[in-house]
Amino acid sequence: MKNRIFLALTVILLSFVACSSSDNEIIEPKAPSNLSISGVKVGADGNNPNGDGSGVVNFTISATNATYYKVLINNETLEFSENTFSYTFSQPGTNEYEIIVAAYNSSGNTSITYSITVYVQTELSLIWQDEFDTDGAPDASKWGYNTGTGDNGWGNNESQYYTNRLDNAKVEGGVLKITAKKEDFSGSEYTSARLLTAGKFEFTYGRVDVRAKLPAGGGVWPAIWMLGANFGTVGWPACGEIDIMEYVGNSPGQISSALHTPSSFGATVNYKATSISNETTEFHIYSAIWTESSITFLLDDVEYYTYNPSTKNDATWPFYNNQFLILNIAMGGNLGGTIDPNFDTSTMEIDYVRVYQ
Incomplete structure (x- = not known):
C-alpha cells in the first residue's frame, strides 16, 4: 500500500515539475525565414524594361521574424532597420548586378542572392x-x-x-x-x-x-x-x-x-x-x-x-x-x-x- 502511495506521489510530482518547466520555458524566436527582395526600376516600361537611364532602383525586402537587414550591392554594404531603400547605379550602359540580401534577428540570419539588370544612360545633354x-x-x-x-x-x-x-x-x-x-x-x-x-x-x-x-x-x-x-x-x-x-x-x-x-x-x-x-x-x-x-x-x-x-x-x-x-x-x-x-x-x-x- 505504501509503495502504491509513493508511486502516485512521484507521478504527481513529476507531472507538476514538467508542467512548471513548460510554463516557465523561454521560447527563443525563430531565425528569419521567407526572405525575398524585389526591385522597381525608375521609369521602366515596355520600351525601357531596364529603367529610364537614371540608374535609380527602389527596393523592397520581405522576411518573417527579421529585425534588420544587410545588403551587399555593387561592392557596397548597406544596413537597414526598414525594409525599403533606394539605390542609384552609376556604371554606364546595361549591366546585370548580383545582390546579396541577409535578414537578421537574435537567433540567426538567412540570406539570398538576387539579380537585376539596370540601364544607365551613357549620353548626357x-x-x-x-x-x-x-x-x-x-x-x-x-x-x-x-x-x-x-x-x-x-x-x-x-x-x-x-x-x-x-x-x-x-x-x-x-x-x-x-x-x-x-x-x-x-x-x-x-x-x-x-x-x-x-x-x-x-x-x-x-x-x-x-x-x-x-x-x-x-x-x-x-x-x-x-x-x-x-x-x-x-x-x-x-x-x-x-x-x-x-x-x-x-x-x-x-x-x-x-x-x-x-x-x-x-x-x-x-x-x-x-x-x-x-x-x-x-x-x-x-x-x-x-x-x-x-x-x-x-x-x-x-x-x-x-x-x-x-x-x-x-x-x-x-x-x-x-x-x-x-x-x-x-x-x-x-x-x-x-x-x-x-x-x-x-x-x-x-x-x-x-x-x-
Whole structure:
C-alpha cells in the first residue's frame, strides 16, 4: 500500500515539475525565414524594361521574424532597420548586378542572392556651359558676385574681402582666373572673388564638370560648390549645400567633397576626402552627379564618394530644388586655417564649367 502511495506521489510530482518547466520555458524566436527582395526600376516600361537611364532602383525586402537587414550591392554594404531603400547605379550602359540580401534577428540570419539588370544612360545633354573664351570680366549674363566680408552672413571667420574687380576675377587666355591677394582693402588684409550663377542659372539634377588648376599657399581655401536657390527664404542649411571640391593649402595632396543638410552640417557634415597629385600645377576635372536619390563625387571621372541615405526627407535630403553654382577662394577661416605670413598671391584657373542633364 505504501509503495502504491509513493508511486502516485512521484507521478504527481513529476507531472507538476514538467508542467512548471513548460510554463516557465523561454521560447527563443525563430531565425528569419521567407526572405525575398524585389526591385522597381525608375521609369521602366515596355520600351525601357531596364529603367529610364537614371540608374535609380527602389527596393523592397520581405522576411518573417527579421529585425534588420544587410545588403551587399555593387561592392557596397548597406544596413537597414526598414525594409525599403533606394539605390542609384552609376556604371554606364546595361549591366546585370548580383545582390546579396541577409535578414537578421537574435537567433540567426538567412540570406539570398538576387539579380537585376539596370540601364544607365551613357549620353548626357549639355544644358549650360562657360568655356571662358572671351578675355576681360566674367560673362555678366552667367556670373554675378558676392562682395564684402563674412559680416554679410555667409562667412566662416575668413580673412578676405570679396571684390568684383578684374584684379581678383578675370578671363584671360581661355581660363577664368580667380586670384587671392595680400593687400589692405576696406579693413581686410586680403582680397579675393566669389562668383555665382544665382538668378542667372539654377537647375535641379544633372552632372557638373569643372576643369581647374588650384591655388597654392598656406591658408588658401578654394571651392567649387552649389547652394540651394531657396537660400534667401529657408536659410542655411535647410536649402542644402553641395561641395563638389574643397581644397586646403595647408593640406596639399588632398581634396574633399561634402554635403550640408539640416541633419548634418558644419563639423558633422557628410564628408569624404581623396588623394590628388599635382593639383596646383596641373588641371583636373572635379565632378558631381546629382540625381533624385543620390549625389556622387568624382575626380578625373573616378568616383570616390556617394551620398545615398536610406531614408529621405527634408532633414536628410533637402536636394529637391534648384541649386546655383559658386566659385571662390577664401583665405583662412574655419577650414582654411592659418595663413602663411609670407603669402602674397595665388590663383585658381578654371578652364570650363559644364552642366549636363
